[in-house]
Amino acid sequence: MTSFFRGKISFAFKLVALLLIASVLITLTQSAVAQGEYFIAAFLGITVFLLALTYLTKVSIPLKFFLPGILLLVAFVLSPIIFTVTMSGYNYKTGNIISKDEAILQIQNRAFEPDANGTSFDIKIGRYQAQEALLVSDSVNNAFFISTVRDRIPLNPADLTINEYGVAESAPDFAVLSDSEMANADKLYSGKRFTYQDEYFIALEGFEVGIVSRQVLSFDAEKDQFNNIITGEVYTDNGKGNYAIADNPDQYLEPGWRAPVWFENYTKLFTEERLRGPLISVFIWTVTFASLSVLTTFALGLLLALALNKPIRGRRVYRSILILPYAMPSIMSILIWGGMFNTEFGAINNLLGTDIAWFQNALFAKFAIILVNLWLGFPYFYLVSSGALQAIPSELLEAAAIDGANPRQIFRRITLPLLLQILSPLLIASFAFNFNNFNLIYLLTGGGPRAELDGELAGATDILISFTYKIAFGSSVQDLGLASAISLVIFLLVAGISLYGLRKSKVLESFQ
Amino acid sequence: MITWLRTNAWRHALVISVCLFSLFPLYLVVISSFNSTGSLRLDSFIPREISFANYKMLFNDPAIPYLTWMKNSLVVAGATAILSVTIGSASAFAFSRLAFKGRKTGIQMLLLVQMFPAILAISAVYVIMERVYTFAPSIGLGTQAGLLLIYLGGAMGVNIWLLKGFVDSIPKELDEAAKIDGASAVQTYWLIFMPLAAPVLAVVSLLSFIGTFNEFILARLFLVDMESRTVAVGLQQFIGGQYSENWGPFAAGSIIASVPIVIIFLSLQKYIVNGLTAGSVKG
Amino acid sequence: MTKKRLGAVGVIAAAAIAVSGLFVPSANANNTIVVWADGDRGPNLEKVLKEKGDWVSGYTITVKSFSNFDALKDAFDKATDASGPDIVMGANDWVPTGAKSGKLAPITLTASQKARFTAGQLFDLTYKGKLYGVPVDVNNVAMIYNTDLVKTAPKTFGEMVALYKANKASKGLKAGLCVAGGGMSWGAHSIFSALGADAYQFDSRDKIVYNRSFNGTTFGKNVRTHLLDGKKSNGFLPASDAxxxxxxxxxxxxxxxxxxxxxxDYVAKGFTMNLMPVPGVVANKPGKMFGSVSGALLTTFAAKHGVEAGAKSLLTNFFGSTDGQVRYQKVEGRPPAEKGAALDATVSAAQRGFGAAATLSSLPQIGAFLNNNAGGANYWDSAPAYWTAVLVDGKDAVVEGNKLAAIWRANTTAGKADL
Structure with missing residues (x-):
């Protein structure tokens, strides 16, 4: 067996596996380059290089164990985080989401207005003297003409085939596009301006209709500004991601683009009273909620693990029932609990014979949240605690019993400290998870109760992540830049608390 | 009798009351699944009607490929569980057993990374997968393979932490002995560590499986095609209409969907609880 | 050994490049219009397009159905032109955000195309004077009554309260009037309105008045009279729709x-579709309900994908046409927006009933006002908060009513800029 890992067969096997993986990755790299996705291409290229380097040479033994994990983390966890953090330096919000080039393009696309009467014509698209042309039927004036980008050629109705709706079907020298030509027509005809009269031109609105429009805005790339051709107004880059009139900043063109605002999103957190106040109270509740959740779920889980640590009758059945909350899709359970707490029709008030408005009262709502989270979380701690209990060497416990310690002493002096040592990474991870337990809050109380009528921004049960989510993906204005800034602050806070907890619990000291 | 009361009665009393606590909401889900009006039945414990309409809908309506969703969930969650534990356990082993520079920093970084409020990073993940889609449609947006990759990335932090905790509890004597016998780190990992850790890996796989099976925020963004949806996404269709909700089929579907998890749990029960002893000194 | 391995690295690299040369990424020819829709509308659209798919010659139309409406919105918020749709079936309040953010593209309808819709419907999908899609279905609510309990249609709000009080004990009533559809904000607007609190005010010529709100005191007093028993709710209106x-x-x-x-669902349970608006405190002044449209919206991605003209043709030929809407609403079952389709013989009695209730008392759903939160909270949050404050927390109906009026006034004033 040992020889398998050393021998030539193993090496050949490894070589073939790597060859396959590398060829797939290189293919992907090529296609990525072809599509202009250079970041991804670079990542894939480096991946191939690292894979070969790690598994074919002896540069680093630990890297052989780490590499796949690291690569996945970088691709799908680290890089999105870096992107998000970068966005906190931009005014990345509704109205300022796309890049500047894209915004200019969009403004140009919208820079037209239809003529005062909203004139429209039935058209046929085709070719005239090898140019893209429209056969236009002006049914109001019973006039017909061919329009190309350069010319407008009047037609005599007598020369045309006109259908029962008064629309010209064909004209001399005008070749209506065949079905196969229609395939590319969109790219050729959309966005072209077909001649009409004066500054007005005909633009395609679908394949059957042409609209008479004129240009209102024109872009001056050299000066980086838009000019209103009709009124003479000038829109310049206002440095905040919009083209605006210099002396009337409220007059700006849409859409805007994401422009760097550096630390503005961060300073807002401290200077705007509307944000600062709620942030502090929300932070306090977040820490309370996360701590209480970990404590209650761990306590109940451990208690159950202790109770079932002995072969008692029905243990298998008990275990299967206890895992059920974990097996049920959590969205279902949370919403069911939400319904159970309903004041008028909820099962809990029915059961207790009360008429408590659970989610309208801050204290009751908080209690409900902790209770539901206990229901959702205790099976996990039951599972890991029973595993950990088994992992405690029985010799230790036996030795203590021989020394005359009673069960309670054994539990407090030996079992619990050992358990905590084994489980503290999980406890800390659970704290971190609950700190950001968005689903529970969002689906159960939505962060409420909140005194909306008194203008409060955050609800009594809002935790930082649900509060941030409202800012980032709210219904009317989505401010991802500000939300990113808050999330970075959250991150620093929770990281600080957790690192402190780790130091305290001495988990890290087991590393030499 | 008195000893029984002292040693076992409290156990039964505690466990039974917690079992009731567990079952109470689930019972209401069951009642709702037999309710044909599509709302949650939360006001009474006696079902007012027993209608199988919701169950029939899941299995007979050609527009609702429930069994396909089920298969997709099993495939995606199964693959995530197996791959993430395989990859994660290698890293956990290295963190636990190998000496190298930056180990402490590494494990701290790992913990910190998973504390970032991931829900905000979803937009960025979406854009990445969208770009991947433009050159590799088979692993980009809308594919199970792409979702699997995201899950694997996301699961790394948690799994490595979970596994490391258990690896630490496996006595070092064993692999040190192997080292003296001249085994390399890779050999120690495959030949000594893996067999010892198998039960632990089973537990972590199960946790990972359950977590993935129930995940819906990412899945509903990424798996759009009816045929590629997972159960969690597929069932969402019933609740979250523009102004309406239809809870009946959702409840019925959730009940059926939790069956495989319970079965897997039951079949792995021995591993999960007793199996961990394999890691003790006696092993 | 090391040398040999380094050699192997070279071999691998060379071989991998050779193998990878075998797969050449295919260039995709694009003549497909992609439509995104939610879990209800999507499959129905697909069905209709399967029956008849040649709405725009030379194009194939694919429908991508999301699992639900929220998932659709999430994806559309995040999509870029790499994968975004050409047309999205969205709500009217997507228009301002989508247009501001450069995700929706304007279309121009001809006079005859415009004539197929009411001015209000087009206004719903307009942002700063430009139209961003065509109206497809009408979303509204109406009041229904149980003929076993109610013999004749009520004429005033007070009549309903009286009937509830008289039968509460004998019939074991759980409430008098409750909101089953649309929630305590959108669905409950007609109750607000019946009691005197409209989301925004109109002058005598039906023009919106931006700087005025409803009279909080009158509204609060109406709430006291009809919904409260002293400080407590009289049980007529539950504060939630559950x-x-x-x-x-x-x-x-x-x-x-x-x-x-x-x-x-109601027809299946044997209820007659006796639909009507919520009666007001005086006869013949019913509460207004939101009558909003969902539309097929054109995206800026269509131009990027080179299918702009095709997408516009699809909007007018299918989504906005009588034939298209008749075929689609036959499956979907919502009231069609297009005038010709609304008159079509295939439209059901219930669809007509809702349409009739809407013509009696309908209010356009103006996202610019309702989504605005200049007053401290938008309509969607502040409306249910009022019911909670008064019916659950026992706060004063008049004081809270005045707060609500102030919030809505501020939102309307500020929202004017977004019209």
Whole structure:
């Protein structure tokens, strides 16, 4: 067996596996380059290089164990985080989401207005003297003409085939596009301006209709500004991601683009009273909620693990029932609990014979949240605690019993400290998870109760992540830049608390 | 009798009351699944009607490929569980057993990374997968393979932490002995560590499986095609209409969907609880 | 050994490049219009397009159905032109955000195309003077009553309260009027309105008045008279919509507000579609309900994908045409927006009933005002908060009513800029 890992067969096997993986990755790299996705291409290229380097040479033994994990983390966890953090330096919000080039393009696309009467014509698209042309039927004036980008050629109705709706079907020298030509027509005809009269031109609105429009805005790339051709107004880059009139900043063109605002999103957190106040109270509740959740779920889980640590009758059945909350899709359970707490029709008030408005009262709502989270979380701690209990060497416990310690002493002096040592990474991870337990809050109380009528921004049960989510993906204005800034602050806070907890619990000291 | 009361009665009393606590909401889900009006039945414990309409809908309506969703969930969650534990356990082993520079920093970084409020990073993940889609449609947006990759990335932090905790509890004597016998780190990992850790890996796989099976925020963004949806996404269709909700089929579907998890749990029960002893000194 | 391995690295690299040369990424020819829709509309659209798919010659149309409406919105918020749709079936309040953010593209309808819709419907999908899609279905609610409990249609709000009080004990009623569809903000607007609190005010010529709100004191007093018993709720109107549908179907609630997307459930339980607006405090002044449209919206991605003209043709030929809407609403079952389709013989009695209720008392759903939160909270958050404050927390109906009026006034004033 040992020889398998050393021998030539193993090496050949490894070589073939790597060859396959590398060829797939290189293919992907090529296609990525072809599509202009250079970041991804670079990542894939480096991946191939690292894979070969790690598994074919002896540069680093630990890297052989780490590499796949690291690569996945970088691709799908680290890089999105870096992107998000970068966005906190931009005014990345509704109205300022796309890049500047894209915004200019969009403004140009919208820079037209239809003529005062909203004139429209039935058209046929085709070719005239090898140019893209429209056969236009002006049914109001019973006039017909061919329009190309350069010319407008009047037609005599007598020369045309006109259908029962008064629309010209064909004209001399005008070749209506065949079905196969229609395939590319969109790219050729959309966005072209077909001649009409004066500054007005005909633009395609679908394949059957042409609209008479004129240009209102024109872009001056050299000066980086838009000019209103009709009124003479000038829109310049206002440095905040919009083209605006210099002396009337409220007059700006849409859409805007994401422009760097550096630390503005961060300073807002401290200077705007509307944000600062709620942030502090929300932070306090977040820490309370996360701590209480970990404590209650761990306590109940451990208690159950202790109770079932002995072969008692029905243990298998008990275990299967206890895992059920974990097996049920959590969205279902949370919403069911939400319904159970309903004041008028909820099962809990029915059961207790009360008429408590659970989610309208801050204290009751908080209690409900902790209770539901206990229901959702205790099976996990039951599972890991029973595993950990088994992992405690029985010799230790036996030795203590021989020394005359009673069960309670054994539990407090030996079992619990050992358990905590084994489980503290999980406890800390659970704290971190609950700190950001968005689903529970969002689906159960939505962060409420909140005194909306008194203008409060955050609800009594809002935790930082649900509060941030409202800012980032709210219904009317989505401010991802500000939300990113808050999330970075959250991150620093929770990281600080957790690192402190780790130091305290001495988990890290087991590393030499 | 008195000893029984002292040693076992409290156990039964505690466990039974917690079992009731567990079952109470689930019972209401069951009642709702037999309710044909599509709302949650939360006001009474006696079902007012027993209608199988919701169950029939899941299995007979050609527009609702429930069994396909089920298969997709099993495939995606199964693959995530197996791959993430395989990859994660290698890293956990290295963190636990190998000496190298930056180990402490590494494990701290790992913990910190998973504390970032991931829900905000979803937009960025979406854009990445969208770009991947433009050159590799088979692993980009809308594919199970792409979702699997995201899950694997996301699961790394948690799994490595979970596994490391258990690896630490496996006595070092064993692999040190192997080292003296001249085994390399890779050999120690495959030949000594893996067999010892198998039960632990089973537990972590199960946790990972359950977590993935129930995940819906990412899945509903990424798996759009009816045929590629997972159960969690597929069932969402019933609740979250523009102004309406239809809870009946959702409840019925959730009940059926939790069956495989319970079965897997039951079949792995021995591993999960007793199996961990394999890691003790006696092993 | 090391040398040999380094050699192997070279071999691998060379071989991998050779193998990878075998797969050449295919260039994709694009003549497909991609439509995104939610879990209800998507599959129905697909069905209709399968029956007849040649709405735009030379193009194939694919429909991508998301699992639900929220998932669709999430994806559309995040999509870029790499994968975004050419047309998205969205709500009217997507228009301002989508247009501001450069995700939606304007279209121009001809005079005859415009004539197929009401001015209000087009206004719903307009942002700063430009139209961003065509109206497809009408979303509204109407009040339905249980004929076993209510013999004649009520004429005033007070009549309904009186009936509830008289039968509360004998019939075991759980509530008088409850909201089964549309929630305590959107669906409940007609109750607000019946009691005197409209989301925004119109002058005598039906023009919006931006700097005025409803009279908070009058509204609060109406709430006191009809919904309260001293400081406590008299049980007529529950503060939440949970359980309403079941209780109505069980005969425990005489009046309910239901949505036009779920009438089939009520018909199945044997209820007649006796739909009407919520009566006001005086006769013949019914509460106004939101009548909003969902539309097929054109995206800026269509131009990027080179299918702009095709997408525009699809909007006018299919989504906005009588034939298209008749075919689609036959499957979907919502009231069609297009005038010709609304008059079509295939439209059901219930679809007509909702349409009739809407013509009696309908209010355009103006996202610019309702989504605005200049007053401290938007309409969607502040409306249910009022019911909670007064019916649950026992706060003063007049004081809270004045707060609500101030919030809505501020939102309307600020929202004017977004019209």
């Amino acid at each position: 359980g309403c549908k079941d209780n109505f179907l069980d005969g425990k609630v005489p009046y309910a507000i239901i949505g036009n997307w779920e009438w089939k």
